[in-house]
Amino acid sequence: MPIDAERLREEIRKVYTDVAHDPKRGYHFHTGPEYAAELLGYPREELALLPDSVTAGFAGVGNPLAMGRPRPGEAVLDVGAGTGMDTFLAARYVGPAGRVIAVDMTPAMLERGAESVALTGMRQVEYRPGLAEALPAEDASVDLVISNGVINLSPDKDAVFREAYRVLRPEGRLQIADIVVHKDIPPAGREDIAIWTA
Amino acid sequence: MVWRGKPFAGAAGQRKADKFEVEGINVRARKP
Numbered sequence: 759m760p761i762d763a764e765r766l767r768e769e770i771r772k773v774y775t776d777v778a779h780d781p782k783r784g785y786h787f788h789t790g791p792e793y794a795a796e797l798l799g800y801p802r803e804e805l806a807l808l809p810d811s812v813t814a815g816f817a818g819v820g821n822p823l824a825m826g827r828p829r830p831g832e833a834v835l836d837v838g839a840g841t842g843m844d845t846f847l848a849a850r851y852v853g854p855a856g857r858v859i860a861v862d863m864t865p866a867m868l869e870r871g872a873e874s875v876a877l878t879g880m881r882q883v884e885y886r887p888g889l890a891e892a893l894p895a896e897d898a899s900v901d902l903v904i905s906n907g908v909i910n911l912s913p914d915k916d917a918v919f920r921e922a923y924r925v926l927r928p929e930g931r932l933q934i935a936d937i938v939v940h941k942d943i944p945p946a947g948r949e950d951i952a953i954w955t956a
Numbered sequence: 957m958v959w960r961g962k963p964f965a966g967a968a969g970q971r972k973a974d975k976f977e978v979e980g981i982n983v984r985a986r987k988p
Binding site: 784788 | 963966969972985
């Protein structure tokens with residue numbers, strides 16, 4: 759039986775609500791700027807410019823911006839932005855003339871994101887509620903779509919990629935970091951929400 | 957694919973990640 763998408767999303771929201779409220783508690787995955795710098799190659803000096811509310815809850819699995827930085831004035835969309843470490847790094851690169859749409863489906867992350875926008879004064883960042891499978895952005899409206907450790911959590915990955923394609927302008931870039939498995943997960947495992955979320 | 961690595965190394969979920977041979981990757985593409 760295929761996984762119940764809404765039940766999966768609720769379980770994911772629970773985990774990431776905890777991450778938003780208590781990022782240093784300790785999870786099955788690494789969080790925070792030290793992990794980002796040590797294991798994923800994020801530049802420490804740039805992370806140090808961002809507030810703890812943005813960096814402490816980082817839960818990515820790679821480094822999308824290492825593949826190319828957005829240019830000043832460009833529009834970026836971050837799928838599953840979380841506390842926004844990639845979002846706010848992108849915002850520094852695009853500057854006040856650019857914009858970064860931070861999409862997330864977890865209310866606690868949207869609240870934390872709005873607080874961080876106010877704290878940093880980076881008005882080019884806008885948090886929008888939405889799903890990776892139904893992005894809250896117009897067709898051909900962004901130059902760069904990024905995502906970090908999010909698409910693996912979607913039960914409809916084709917929809918996520920169709921949406922990324924839809925919102926990108928011609929010549930736009932998709933830069934994602936995610937996890938892949940090299941050993942097949944048996945059907946019982948695919949139906950087990952715990953396998954998805956932890 | 958631009959990078960590959962082990963993002964769960966040292967995390968509590970490493971054992972499960974190793975069981976399924978989980979790997980982190982960075983991937984980029986361009987819309988025509």
